[in-house]
Amino acid sequence: MTLLLQNVVDLDGRRVDVRIEGPRVAAVAAVLPPGPGDDVLDLTGSLLLPAPAEPHAHLDKALTSHRVPNRTGDLAGAIEAIRLVAAGFTHEDLVDRATRAASEYLANGTTAIRTHADVGVHAGTRHLRALLQVRDALAGLVHVQVVALVSAPFSAAEAEAAPRLLAEAIDLGADVVGGAPHLWADRDAGQALSFDAALRAGLPLDLHTDETLDPSAQGLLDLARRVTATGFDRGTTASHCVSLGVHPLDVARETARAVARAGIGVVALPQTNLFLQGRDVAVAPPRGLTAVRALLDAGATVGAGGDNLRDPFNPMGRADACEAASLLVTAGHLSTRDAWLAVSAGARRCMGLPVPAVAEGAVAEFVAIAAESLDAAVAGAGTSRVVVSGDRVLATTQVHRSVLPAAPGVPLPGAVSRS
DSSP states (O other), X not given: OEEEEEEEEOTTSOEEEEEEETTEEEEEESOOOOOTTEEEEEEEEEEEEEOOOEEEEOTTTTTOTTTSOOXXXXXXXXXHHHHHHHTTXXXXXXXXXXXXXXXXXXXXXXXXXXXXEEEBTTTBTHHHHHHHHHHHHTTTTSEEEEEEEEOOOSSHHHHHHHHHHHHHHHHHTOSEEEEOGGGSSSHHHHHXXXXXXXXXXXXXXEEEEOOSOOTTOXXXXXXXXXXXXXXXXXOEEEEEOGGGGGSOHHHHHHHHHHHHXXXXXEEEOHHXXXXXXXXXXXXXXXXXXXXXXXXXXXXXXXXXXXXXXXXXTBSOOOSOHHHHHHHHHHTTOOXXXXXXXXXXXXXXXXXXXXXXXXXXXXXXXXXXXXXXXHHHHHHOTTSOEEEEETTEEEEEEOOOOOOOOOOTTOOOXXXXXXX
16 A cells, blocks of 8 residues: 555645655655555645654653653753653553653654653663664654763763663663763763774763853863864764853854864754753742754754653653744744744754655655644644555544634624625
8 A cells, every 4th residue: 555645735835745665755746646555645735744753852851850850941951851850760650651652743743853861870771672662662653762861970980870870771772872971060971981982892972961051161162172173973962951042142153163164063942941950049030941943054964852751850741843833933034934943953963863854765654744834733733634654544533613602792802794
């Protein structure tokens, strides 16, 4: 069987039919007559968009905001809270919450997720083992990449254990090496630990980078220089990069050019960073958002994601790329098209994945959203959706609304009376 999608409108506004065979688009035309092997799906009134990917999730933390409060509301408070509650995470609990969260992402159109898993004295490799199980169980439905997120040490014992635990996580089958060097007392040592481990293992690198509004933070520039100097070519992603948004424009542009030259992908995470950052600034607080426009203008790859999903780092979140995209429009001042490309094409490039397109031969990963325009699709996150991966429909969402009729003799708002 092949899948024939009829009467869709693509990102460029073309009304087309799309035939999918296996994992790829086989044909695109104004009209494709159904063939004997076609499974036909009429999507009149829907936009067919490249499916989003979630380039930065924490499925091990997801769905825990009701278990422990973030007393201060900031990053330090979130870290304290998750360390307190993590002791009670069983393997079954970790697997259950991660699976439920991944299912939410899939229902909303996300067919690939890169999730970080805490690796450190407070968690050992328990979180990573659980997420590896979820990765394997969801294979064929959601493409999951697991990052070994070595925790910043808060004691000499933790610092001593970090290299051993990271090596164990890699041996267990982590897909990506991670870390949070900006939280280390010795930031260079934190970056070197993760970078050197990725280099030895031949794995991609994805670092929490400069998740701070400190304008002196230069971790992103340091990372770009390290990648360029070593020729590291396994794929490098820098997530958060909040400080870049408060650097002087000339400094931000210089860093953005270095990032582009190094081939580093930057992941913006507006929900969590807008929630956590700037709480100590009572008047006119800065936005907790990286310099997305400077990065795009420099030619750097920019992805975007949701980060935390209803946990102490962000009690909100709905596992929906429309949320991240809409915040890039309202807070990042991107066009709606650029915002959608960040959560789809940009996110997938940061993950080392092929980019879907309504074009013959392209990988077929799509979400069809019932909407009159891209603005409406991104803004109205409750609209009906169909999630397509290759020649399979993986998820559907239907929305039905009813409004009580007006009282007799009272017209509905906007109604036209005719005689």
